[in-house]
Amino acid sequence: MAPSLNAAALSRLLGPWNRGAGPAYRELADVVRLLILDGRVPLETALPSERALSAALGVSRTTVTAAYTSLREQGFLSSGQGSRGRTRIPDLNPFGPAIFGPAKAKEAGGTGQGWTGAGAMSAPGLAAPEGILDLAYSALPASGELVHRAFAAALTELPALLPGFGYDAIGLLPLRQAIADRYTAAGVPTHAGQVMVTSGAQHALTIVLRTLADRQDRVLVEHPSYPNALDAIRAARCRPVPVAFAHGGWDLPALETALAQQRPKLAYMVPDFHNPTGMAMPDAQRRRLVRAAAAAGTVLVADETLRELNLDGVATTPLAGFSPHVVTIGSLSKSHWGGLRTGWIRASEAMIGRLAAARTTVDLGGPVMEQLAAAHLVRALDEPLPARLATLRTNRAALLELLRGHLPDWQTPVPAGGLSVWCRLPAPSSTALTVLAPEFGIRLAAGPRFGIGGAFERFLRVPFTLPPEQLETSVLALRAAQDKLNAAPQLRRTLTTAPAVAIA
Known part of the structure; x- marks a missing residue:
């Protein structure tokens, strides 16, 4: 229904x-x-x-x-x-009347055929591609040939598994072993019994919350944090405990104080190229965090989905390398393709047993073909990464240059890794820009979606996953939207006071 x-x-x-x-x-x-x-x-x-x-x-x-x-x-x-x-x-046609109707197109300063906005952005300078440019998602297209090759190999291996029932709450052994080998190579000795395969990182976090947290339990989170993680925490009826970043990184004293005073059941952290800031936590801070969590009786949950997207060659140790009690979440969504829906949990063998028991009340395991293909992809994880990282570095440089050229009053720190820039705006207008964005052919994720209680109106996450020519179109559209707000302060106040969304 x-x-x-x-x-x-x-x-x-x-x-x-x-x-x-x-x-x-x-x-x-x-x-x-x-x-x-x-x-x-x-x-x-x-x-x-x-x-x-x-x-x-x-x-x-x-x-x-x-x-x-x-x-x-x-x-x-x-x-x-x-x-x-x-x-x-x-079905949006950027800059045309289908977005807001003929009346709204005229209000924007256009004719319905192409927008000419307040502030001298013309339609030729904002030439729109087919459809709308989606900057709300921070994800890459598939590493096509490699993914196709992995599924072709999986198809030849499938007949050997058909006599079985096809249910496996922990995951196929070849894939779990391949994941374990990756951790071992990264300096965290792991065997297949310490790995559970899930249907993506979000599924993994949901299983962890279902197993380890009860209603009204506190879960410490970075602030800002990944919106879908905040969504999962709230769906589990837990209480997020936000700890803000200090200037330029994690505020370890604040984290230690929150752990000692709040004693949360879990702490959800993204230490490797944090979403949305792109920062990496230094190893010295990781040691302090692990000690503070252990003293508080808090289970650390490390989301390493973005760990492979290390654009600047930052050397860090996985959080699990500092404690056997860390629960790690990973995924192929960012390194290969979100459509694979393949993730995992790495933990102690006893913890994996608890997680598997809880999982069977929700589902009985993942699809076999995808796991067979994922095993090939994990074993060949280093094959697509150099080219992908090179492309991302080019895109990052292009986006930063465009932002600094067209929106010079925006602060745009350089992320060490990941897929996006966490921009600080000159005014609390993130929600207003998000409301106006489709009018100019783009879709945005408002800053408050990454926080709790309407925070981050002065911030906007802008991914650099699109090619440079589409990034240019996107930044010109952002400039046009900001020009409209600047030309109509009353409009800015109206849209900014709309209810901000803290999760997505």
């Missing part, structure tokens, strides 16, 4: 949406659109009826009707039975 949202629930999500900075229907439509784009209102969700929502919000039904009509024109709401349309993402 498709999900639906009642008027009271939508009213809570909307928060103080009506700031009086423009027509009420437009403010309502803008905030609902942001909720859809940020994922707080899932796709294919039926919105409340016009009558019910107008009563819940204390506004006229005409206001709600006009807001719903605007959302339908923009393509964010289907034409359902009566007034209960379902949320959707439009």
Whole structure:
């Protein structure tokens, strides 16, 4: 059954949406659109009826009707039975009327055929590719030939496994052994019994939370942190304990204090090319962190999904190298392709047993073909990396040059690894830029999605996973969106006060 949202629930999500900075229907439509784009209102969700929502919000039904009509024109709401349309993402044609309708295209300063915005960005300078450029995702396309070759090899190996039942909560031995060998080569002796294969890193974290944490347990997190991890922590009904970064890195005294005082059940950390900042934690800090966690009785969960994307050759030891009690999460999503949906957990053998027992209440194991292919990819992990890292270095340099040239008032620290730049904006306008972004042909992840309680309005994560020519289009679009905000301070205030999304 498709999900639906009642008027009271939508009213809570909307928060103080009506700031009086423009027509009420437009403010309502803008905030609902942001909720859809940020994922707080899932796709294919039926919105409340016009009558019910107008009563819940204390506004006229005409206001709600006009807001719903605007959302339908923009393509964010289907034409359902009566007034209960379902949320959707439009098939966006950048800079044209399909994004916000002819009226909004004219408000933006354009004609509906191509946008010419406030601040002298012209349509030729913002030539759009097919579709919309998605900067909300920080991921690479597949290492195509290698992935194809791995699946071809897996197909020849599959017949030998067909007589079996096909269920394995821990994972196929060849893949677990290949993963174990990678850890051993990195200086962390590991055997296959210490590895569980999962359907990606997010699945791995969900299993860890389900096994080791109860409702209302505290989970320490870096602040900012990976939005999907925050999502998993909240879905487990745990309480995230955020610890902010110091200038230029981890604040070890603050982490030690939080561990000692809060005594969280778990600490979720991304020490290797942290998402979204791209920083790497020095080994000396890793030792201190492990000692502090042990003293607090906290299980350290290290997400190493980005560890292989070491752009500057930073030398670090995996966190598990400092303690046998560290639980490590890994994945092929960033190094090879997110579509593989192959991840893993590395822990003590006893812990793997506990995790496997908890997993069987959710699923009975991963698909066999994918695991056979993944075993080939893990064993040949070094083959695609040099070329991928070289491409990422080129893209990183291009993005930084573009940002510094077109948005010189943005602070753009150079990440040591990973896939994105964590930009500091000159004003708290991250959500406002995210709301406007589709109007200019790009999709963004607002800074508050990486934090708790609406933090990080002055930050925006910009990936460098696209080729340089698309990065140029993206940065020009960002400049155009900022120009529009600069030309209309009232618009900035209206959009920035929309409810910020802390998770994604």
